[in-house]
Amino acid sequence: MQSPQSTQSNLSPLVPAYDSILELAPYQTGKPVEELTREYGISDVVKLASNENPRGCSPHVTLAVTEQLGQLSRYPDGNGYYLKQALADFNDVNADQITLGNGSDDLLDILARSFAGADDTIVYSQYAFIIYPMLAKMQGATAIEVPAHRFGHDLKAMSQAVQDSPSTKMVFIANPNNPTGTQLERKALREFVASVPSSVLVVLDEAYIEYSPESNNRALLEDFNNVVIVRTFSKAYGLAGLRVGYALSSVPVADLLNRIRQPFNVSRVALAAAAAALTDQDFIEKTRVTNDEQMRWLEKQFDALGLGFVKSHANFIMVEVKFEMEDTTAAMIHQALLEQGVIVRPLSAYGLPNWLRITVGLAEDNLRLIDTLRSILTED
Ligand SMILES: Cc1ncc(COP(=O)(O)O)c(C=O)c1O
CATH class of the missing domain: 3.40.640.10 (Type I PLP-dependent aspartate aminotransferase-like (Major domain))
Incomplete structure (x- = not known):
């Protein structure tokens, strides 16, 4: 990715409408499943990074x-x-x-x-x-x-x-x-x-x-x-x-x-x-119920893993992965999850470098997330 400075010199003598445009970085989207498959050769990817509905859409x-x-x-x-x-x-x-x-x-x-x-x-x-x-x-x-x-x-x-x-x-x-x-x-x-x-x-x-x-x-x-x-x-x-x-x-x-x-x-x-x-408001109702059940399950798992989280009213949850005595960072955990086919969202761009945002998935997605997270956190 180009830094604002290099963009500026490449643009010269063109000048954008406002200087502040040069301070913008492109919006970072959740990593697409296809990209992870291409980069790491993993086929069974679980994407919990963009707050999409894991149930798909109404028939x-x-x-x-x-x-x-x-x-x-x-x-x-x-x-x-x-x-x-x-x-x-x-x-x-x-x-x-x-x-x-x-x-x-x-x-x-x-x-x-x-x-x-x-x-x-x-x-x-x-x-x-x-x-x-x-x-x-x-x-x-x-x-x-x-x-x-x-x-x-x-x-x-x-x-x-x-x-x-x-x-x-x-x-x-x-x-x-x-x-x-x-x-x-x-x-x-x-x-x-x-x-x-x-x-x-x-x-x-x-x-x-x-x-x-x-x-x-x-x-x-x-x-x-x-x-x-x-x-x-x-x-x-x-x-x-x-x-x-x-x-x-x-x-x-x-x-x-x-x-x-x-x-x-x-x-x-x-x-x-x-x-x-x-x-199809039935579909929305079922989506809400599934999300609520899975959110409660995830909260319990984060408690059991000793991870702090902010109570969420949506279909994602922000989890703190900060360890006082160790030098493990949220970025490292995000990367380790990626390498095992689980995509979540790091939050350093929000000034929250110790936090990850995790979209609530289906039961099997959440189980995979928690099992992978547990194995990363308990690794020697
Ligand atoms: C709070 C909020 N507003 C707006 C959007 C934009 O969503 P879309 O452009 O897909 O409708 C998002 C997507 O993540 C969001 O979280």
């Missing part, structure tokens, strides 16, 4: 996708009429309050491009989803990272940061948060939104909402025009490979976002798949 999706295969030469419906109608019914909003995205990352990007420029400030929490500071850099905006409280968002301090910085245009909040799995209380969130000026857009990223229905803050849209809720079909719905997300907002905000997005940002296969996935 309703397979049928809907198959139906689209004869239509691939045709552009998708640029307005996503049917998916928006289905989402409007599901979320009890009007279709003109919805913006569709190529995954929720696309929507976060559209939001930043629509609202934050070089003279503006974006506020977010320490240990919040790493895309938020990246978006600030892409826009040349000032980024204010507010220290976390017990790994979660400190909403009082964030409110203070907004008040202290009159150039604040946007606040990003992930609830539940990735990578910490922390959750915010509804009342505290409502008080936070009420405390910031109505000219500040509060973006609530609810990527993991299906795992934590009590984190659903859609009701805020009824009282605050400056709230946007961003959701995705990549996690519990199991459609990460198709790329579909949506934003719920006031009508004027949705109107603006729809001007900025690419005309065909969601493919016809993805539109059909998402609408079909939404009809």
Whole structure:
């Protein structure tokens, strides 16, 4: 990977729009299974690195996708009429309050491009989803990272940061948060939104909402025009490979976002798949139950191994692998797991070098993880 300096000299005499773009490093994704197989020659890889649904997706999706295969030469419906109608019914909003995205990352990007420029400030929490500071850099905006409280968002301090910085245009909040799995209380969130000026857009990223229905803050849209809720079909719905997300907002905000997005940002296969996935709420319920059972099992295993973890409200858990007396590091454990075909996520990019984020898998995946981890930790 090139350092920012070498990128700069290679670019010369071209200059990017903002200096802060040179500080960006490409987003580190979870290692794809194919890459591990290629690098280490391991065929039975378990990927617990990207918070995907280990149960796959609803069978309703397979049928809907198959139906689209004869239509691939045709552009998708640029307005996503049917998916928006289905989402409007599901979320009890009007279709003109919805913006569709190529995954929720696309929507976060559209939001930043629509609202934050070089003279503006974006506020977010320490240990919040790493895309938020990246978006600030892409826009040349000032980024204010507010220290976390017990790994979660400190909403009082964030409110203070907004008040202290009159150039604040946007606040990003992930609830539940990735990578910490922390959750915010509804009342505290409502008080936070009420405390910031109505000219500040509060973006609530609810990527993991299906795992934590009590984190659903859609009701805020009824009282605050400056709230946007961003959701995705990549996690519990199991459609990460198709790329579909949506934003719920006031009508004027949705109107603006729809001007900025690419005309065909969601493919016809993805539109059909998402609408079909939404009809199968049994699948979501079973996903939640399996995740809860497996999360409790993993917590017990981490306790037995003497590893600390942060209580999570999503489909992943952050585990501390720090040993006072030994020089074993989380990076070494991550590497040792990789070499035995288990992919998890190291968190040094988040300033959490002693922690690993582990996606909750199926029972057999989790057993393999724990057995491998135990053998690594007890090695001489
Ligand atoms: C909090 C959060 N928001 C948004 C996303 C983006 O997901 P996608 O672009 O697949 O919808 C992720 C993915 O990891 C996430 O953890």
